[in-house]
Amino acid sequence: MTRVLLVDDDVALLEELADGVQSFGFNVLTAGDAVAALAVIAGPADVAVVMTDLLMPGLSGLDLAERLLAGRGEAHAIEVVILTGRLSELDAARAARLGVFATLGKVSRLRDVSAVLAQAQQRALERRRAAMPAAEVAK
Numbered sequence: 267m268t269r270v271l272l273v274d275d276d277v278a279l280l281e282e283l284a285d286g287v288q289s290f291g292f293n294v295l296t297a298g299d300a301v302a303a304l305a306v307i308a309g310p311a312d313v314a315v316v317m318t319d320l321l322m323p324g325l326s327g328l329d330l331a332e333r334l335l336a337g338r339g340e341a342h343a344i345e346v347v348i349l350t351g352r353l354s355e356l357d358a359a360r361a362a363r364l365g366v367f368a369t370l371g372k373v374s375r376l377r378d379v380s381a382v383l384a385q386a387q388q389r390a391l392e393r394r395r396a397a398m399p400a401a402e403v404a405k
Contacts, residue, residue, distance in 0.1 A: 268314035268391065269293045270383055273303040273330065274349070275322045279372075283317075283349075283379075290380035292387075300325035304333060313344060314390035315367075315383055320350035320357065328357060331364050340397035345386035349379075 270292045274280040277298065284294045295311055297303040299322055307313055316334060318327035325333075331346040338344060345367040350357075353369055361369055367386045370379060 267293055268312050268387060269295050270387065271295045271297060271303060271306055271311075271313045271316045273297045273300065273316060273318035273322075273327070275299055275319065286376040287380060287383065290376070290383075292380070292383060299323065300327070300330040300333075303330055307334065307344070314394075315345050315347065315386045317347040317349055317379075317383065320348050320353065320369075328360050328364065328366075331361070331366050335365050340393050343390045343393035343397070345390045347382055347386055349374075 270287060272280060272284055272287065272294060274283070275298055280296050280298065284296050288294050295306055295313065297306055300318070301324060303316060303318065318330050320327040327348050331348065334344055334346055347367050348361055348369040349372055350369065351372045358369065367389065368382050370382060
């Protein structure tokens with residue numbers, strides 16, 4: 267089962283978001299910063315979507331996206347969604363250049379957040395299936 271990894275340095279917001287996203291049926295993991303998120307991704311968890319805050323101490327959400335998306339093969343595709351209170355034109359351009367799936371405002375309704383996560387998860391899984399050899403897809 268694939269999972270959604272939520273990343274935010276605001277612990278209260280992270281817990282609230284995790285509870286809300288789980289209520290929509292997602293299997294959720296959390297990380298308090300980008301370094302912890304990279305450790306989760308390096309582990310055995312099958313993460314298809316990473317939703318990350320933009321502004322965090324240390325590595326930003328865009329720095330995390332860059333590390334996650336650069337050179338990742340389609341068989342292990344991950345989609346990244348940026349969640350932010352403010353998005354500059356420069357950050358929006360960088361997100362697009364990196365291939366970020368979507369950017370959402372922190373004031374977005376949970377239903378809208380969950381819909382974007384579902385779309386991102388579906389896209390990641392489709393990319394993974396397309397990268398599989400035909401014999402594995404037939405199983």
